[in-house]
Every structure is written in structure tokens, then in C-alpha cells.
Amino acid sequence: MALIRHPEQARALDSVGWDVTIRQARAAGLLARLYGLLTARGLLDAVPEAPRRHLHEADVVARKHARDVRWEVVCIRRALAGVVDRVLLLKGAAYLLADLAPARGRVFNDIDILVPREMLQDVENALQIGGWVFGKLDPADNEYYRRWMHQIPPMTHVARQTAVDVHHTLVPLTARPRLDPQSLRDSARPVPGEAAIDVLAPEDMVLHSAVHLFNEGEFGRGLRDLCDLDLLLRHFAAALGFWERLAARAVALDLTRPLFYLLRHAARLLETPVPAELLASPLGRPAAPVLALMDALLGQALRPSHASCRDGMTGVALFLLYVRSHYLRMPLRLLLPHLLRKAYTRRFQDE
Template identity: 50%
Template sequence: MNLPAIDLLVDALLAPTRLTQLDAAQWDLLIRQGRNADLLARIASVCTAHALLEQIPARPRRHLEAAAKLALRQRREVYWEVEQIADALAPTGLPVVLLKGAAYAVAELPAAEGRMVSDVDILVPRQHLVAVESALMMKGWVSEAKSAYDQRYYRTWMHELPPMRHFRRGTVIDVHHAILPLSARWHPSSEKLLAAALPVAVNELDELDKLDGRIMVLAPEDMLLHSATHLFQEGELAHGLRDLVDIDSLLRHFGTADAFWQVLVPRAVELELSRPLFYALRYANLMLGTPLPESVVQAAVNAPGGRQPGAFLAFMDSLFLRALRPAHATTSDRLTALARWQLYVRSHWLRMPPSLLIPHLARKALTISR
């Protein structure tokens, strides 16, 4: 397979010392690709960590700094938002289990460095969905799904409520009761995920002392599995490379503890998520050089959904290695759009019985063309 290079972007994330040698044309390309992939702030944070930012020419540097400023501000306001959510949910007696970007931020994980996070995602037990929704409505969050079709679609088939927006702050919360849609082929147990969730001590918030262990995040292996599921089962490929960077960062961070590697594959099997884990490990390693213990790679291959015929794997490689590139003219070839589309359709097969497939896709297409 001969693909246009994204070496610059990957290089910037992994080996930033080479950035000091780029010429103007290379900077031009890198800033465009990084902006498109939503990774400029990430590059800025990697440069700052290597004390390189000052050595970058002023013109490209100001774009890195601008993105870093925005990411920092978003992170700061996510803390506030989480606190407001915790306040709103206090009457339900439920903890606030954060997912994705907000979780990385409050847990102060390296994955949160230079990562944009605008919405807050939380996971709640399905039987408490109604209580959570009304508690949020009491405090000013309003459902974004306006049409009856959208409401019904979400409530019948999806693993989350329609997004809710705060009427005054304009901030959005996604309330999940599962990490895959109800209609999906696999049903990872939300009870198991919630039972293993861990409280986080949030320095930014704890000065108020009133949260009292109510802010939680998924256990490390579950966090990784959710990130993998989001990217490889849900068809969320718009920011594919950024999501793969999340996975890479989580693996490198949690991977310093042996215990993490020991539980990872068994947990994936238990939650029926060994297929997305297999892909996450494969493509993080292929594209970002994520170090993996050989035994874990073997275990993932031997897990259900891991071993795949060579020809099939080559086909999936050709899809994912294209689709995970940022959607940018300089990183795409003629097949990229097709690969994204095929993976989008694939994700719909995985999360919905085929009989549902046509109406929803058709409706989406109609909405877009209007």
C-alpha cells in the first residue's frame, strides 16, 4: 500500500526534536494537517514538554500557542462543568462517572495534555436514566433532539440520551447508559464498568470539599477499552488519528504498571470487547509505534475476534490505515473517502440489525443535503 506521508504529523507527536529542522514549506504542511486532525494543541504540549516551543519559528509557533490556549481554557472550564453536573446529580445519590476527554482531564492523565474537550460524557445505570435526565433538566440542561424522530431514535436504539445543552452556559452533556448502542451485536456490561469505576481526587475541585468522592472515572483497562470501542466499533472516524493518539497515550501511561497488561485482555474478553482491543493495539502500534508486550499481542490475537484470516486483515488494514489519517487533501488518496464510508457502514452493521440500517442512513443523508 502506497499512502501519502503523514510522517510529519506522527514525527511531531513522537519525536518532536526533529521539528527544529523543518523548513517553511514543511511547517506549512504540518500546521494544516495538525489543525485538520485537531492535534495542534497536542503538538504544542509535546513541544512544551521537550522545551522546544521557543525554538520553533514564530509564524507556525503562534498557531501551536493559539491551539494550546484554547485547549487549556476548555480544560479549565470542564472542571467547572463537572462540578455543576455533580451538583445537579446530588439528589439522585449517583456518582458522576466521566468518560473520554472529561475523564482524562479530571484524572490528570497525559492523554489530557493538549486535548480539546468541549462536551462532557457520563455513564449512568440504565434504570436511573430518567432520574438523571430530570435532575439535569431541573438545573437547566435541555434536550437537543427536537424532532420526535430523533427522540425515538435515541431512546429506542442508542446507548445515550440525546445530547443536553445547558440553557445559559451553552455547554453540552452526553448521558450514556452503555458504551455501545442497545442494538449493537455486543453488549458490554455497564454494571461491570460502573462497579469497577474509581473515585478521583480532583485538586481543582476538592478545595470545595463537597464532592466527596462522587467524581469517578473508569478503571484503567476499562478506560482503554472504551476508547478502543468508541473508535473501532462506533465509526467515529472524523478525528480518528486524534482518538488513536488517546489510545497510544493511555497505553503508554497505564502500561508502566505490569498489572494493567495482565488484566487488559481478560477484561476485554469478559466485556465482549476483544475485537476493538485487537484493532486498537494493532493500529496504535502500526501508526504510532506504541510499545506492546509480545504476550499481550498474542493474547489479543487468541481472544475471540482477534484471529482473522490474513486476507481479511489486509483488507481491514487498507481501510483503517487510510481512514485513521486526518481528513486532509495532503494526507488522503483517492480511496480515503471510500474507506471512511465503508467503515461508517461497517459500524452501523455492528451496532444495528440490518433492517434498521437503511432508514437511519437515508435520513442522515436527507438531513445533510437539506
């Protein structure tokens, strides 16, 4: 995966090297990203024809995906006209509409929007009228979402089979960092050229993605998410004073810990140009033994999920991170019954 960091190494790869690269990039969901990087540096012609086709095919899919997302956003905006004045997009859809670097070659499965909590019921109703429905959800899961989560259960459009996640804040209600979603909405920015579409301010966007990556236990594609963040940081860092604003905002929102992990691992794995003084600062740094453990776990989890670079540790590391991220979200008294129930239903379904 050194190629993501140093695309110019493409020139040195032989046919066997490309064989491994394409397989790893496919497993990590990074084929289209690689296509974008190589194209941007004029290196695509250095790729032999057979692997180049796979890169190109991934780009075809990514562009189709971008069209779908744009259309879906139009449909959501139309459905919510009259309920909310503006639609605030999060994550993948925000990157895409705001034309930010991580959108290039990124495929994601749902559109995330942030609405005021007091508008939830109206938004839900309007989406249902527009053809979005809740999937099959047992009452306990529904209850779990409604009471503890930062979003309502995902809704899927009956005809297009596209999913929308309606958030009312960025972290679960039980999570230890609590934050005020109103301040996020207040700093949101309009998307140029799009009617009534907003995205989070740059610092908030980075912090949200960091929370999502390091607190939510979805590490299957962790490396890809970290690459997204790397691109975001490089992009935003071009603006004067970005790093200072980022650090200040993390303090204001009580998100210094995820920011610490993000900067540390982005700098380590992807050579993200984080200012040295920020890396060395005590901001969000955990105690030394915790830090050593997390370094080991995250180092494992952030590898591409392909057999050629997976060893016995990765499964354990992923499991521990899954547990850790639940612990961050829920008080312990809630955590154990939930995990037990999850394990039980899973086993039941297997039989």
C-alpha cells in the first residue's frame, strides 16, 4: 500500500507487483482512489495494460456512484422541502457535493444528513411520504436507536434501494464526549452551486470523521477512511491557520482524544503533514500504557483487509476495537446486555 503514499513507485512495479497491488487495493476499496492518484500525477501510462483496466473499471463504478449520490441528494432535498430550509450533508455525500478530495474514487452506501433533533419526527414523516421506509428492525434494536443513538434507524427508498441515515447529532447520546449539534449547524457552509445544501465547516468535518473512524468500530475499511482523512487534512491545511482552528475546535467540542489518534496514525501511516508541535502536544494524549496498547491495536486494524497482509493478530485487534468503541458509546450497564443479545441473535440466525 506504499503506492497510496508514493504513487511514483508505480514505475518500479513489475507484473507480479501489480498482481498483489490490485488485489490489495480491491479488498481495501482503494482501486478507484489509486486510479485518481495515478491519473493526477500522470503515471497511469506507466501501468501495464492489464492492471490498468482494473483501475479504470473501478473509476467507472466510482463515477456512476457519484451520479447516483447527486441524484439521491436532489430527491432527499425535494422530499424535505417544506420541512427544513436546508439539508446538511455529512461524510461521503458532503465530500462529493463539496468536491473535496476524498470524494474522488470513493464508494459509500448511504447518505447521511444532520437535522435538528426537534425536527426528527417531521423529517421522518416527510421521508416516508417520499418513499423511504425503515428496514426490518426488532423492537429492541429500534429502542436502542431511539434512546441511545445519534441517528434514527436507516431508511431505504422502496424504488431506488438507496439508504439515508438521519442524524441529529454526531456521537451517540450515551457517548462520553458530548457535543452540541447546534454549534455544528451554526458553522455549516453552503455548497457552492447547489440550492439549499450545506456541509460542515472544515474543522468539524475532520473531527466528525475522526470520531467515526476511531470510536465507531467500523474498521473493516479503516485504512480507506484514514486515507480519506489524510486527503481532507492535506486539502484544508492549505488554508492559513487551519491546524490552530482544528485544535481549538476539538477542545470546544471535547473531541481531543479522537483527534489525537487521527493525527498520530495519519502521520505514521500516510505521512500526513501534521505540524510537529501539534503531534507532540499533550492535547488528547492518553496515559502511556493505554497509548502503547492503542498503537498496537490500531496499527493492526488499519491494514488493508486482504489475506496477503493479514495475520493472526488482526482478528483479535478488530474485536477489541469493536468492544472499545462500544464502551465509548455506552455506559457499561447497557453494554453487556446489548453485546450478549447481539451474539445470541447472530447464533440463532446461523442455525
